[in-house]
Amino acid sequence: MAGIFRKVYDWLLRTFWATELDVTMLGLQNAGKTSLLRVLSGGEFTVDTIPTVGFNMKRVQRGHVTLKCWDLGGQPRFRPMWERYARGVDAIVFVVDIADIDLLATARDELHSLMERQSLEGIPLLVLGNKSDLPNKVTMDELIDAMDLKNIGHREVCCYGISAKEETNLEAVIQWLMKWAHNK
Numbered sequence: 443m444a445g446i447f448r449k450v451y452d453w454l455l456r457t458f459w460a461t462e463l464d465v466t467m468l469g470l471q472n473a474g475k476t477s478l479l480r481v482l483s484g485g486e487f488t489v490d491t492i493p494t495v496g497f498n499m500k501r502v503q504r505g506h507v508t509l510k511c512w513d514l515g516g517q518p519r520f521r522p523m524w525e526r527y528a529r530g531v532d533a534i535v536f537v538v539d540i541a542d543i544d545l546l547a548t549a550r551d552e553l554h555s556l557m558e559r560q561s562l563e564g565i566p567l568l569v570l571g572n573k574s575d576l577p578n579k580v581t582m583d584e585l586i587d588a589m590d591l592k593n594i595g596h597r598e599v600c601c602y603g604i605s606a607k608e609e610t611n612l613e614a615v616i617q618w619l620m621k622w623a624h625n626k
């Protein structure tokens with residue numbers, strides 16, 4: 443019986459109180475953006491992924507909230523278009539491969555040059571240290587330092603360690619994104 447009420451309640455919420463949030467997922471090539479989005483939207487994790495050419499969009503539904511997620515290619519040739527896809531969104535998710543220590547400085551520089559853009563001022567930022575399942579990774583404190591997150595201003599900044607592969611901490615990601623629905 444309770445199940446029926448829950449279904450009716452969810453249907454009413456979806457129908458009369460539907461909220462859509464625009465989320466842009468950025469980060470260097472191979473960070474795991476497409477893998478993360480696939481898992482968040484109920485798909486299976488796969489090892490053999492194809493690098494994203496341009497962008498890809500998927501919706502993630504939670505109750506009355508739909509997260510409309512733009513997943514952009516991370517290769518250098520696609521980075522100039524990041525700002526255009528991040529303008530006006532409700533949240534930016536920046537994914538970092540925490541087991542690829544050599545690329546951390548590049549990730550930091552790309553993130554900071556983006557965050558300096560006036561068009562993106564105030565947009566909440568979630569930095570995700572992905573691939574926590576791998577050995578030889580940096581800790582979250584080391585990631586915060588390496589990415590110089592304390593020097594990113596004019597917005598709320600949050601950082602979590604996750605694994606798209608093992609689906610670790612993904613609920614925290616959804617909950618953080620969902621909280622921006624209250625502003626709508």
Ligand SMILES: Nc1nc2c(ncn2[C@@H]2O[C@H](COP(=O)(O)OP(=O)(O)OP(=O)(O)O)[C@@H](O)[C@H]2O)c(=O)[nH]1
Pocket residue numbers: 469470471472473474475476477478488489490491492493494495514515516517572573574575576604605606607608
């Ligand atoms: N071990 C491990 N591997 C992961 C994880 N997430 C992604 N990968 C792997 O990392 C590789 C790159 O993943 P993608 O999701 O294609 O990376 P991307 O950020 O979308 O890359 P671009 O589209 O080129 O920007 C793939 O081989 C994935 O299987 C993870 O949490 N753990």
Ligand SMILES: [Mg+2]
Pocket residue numbers: 475476477492493494513514515516
């Ligand atoms: Mg991709």
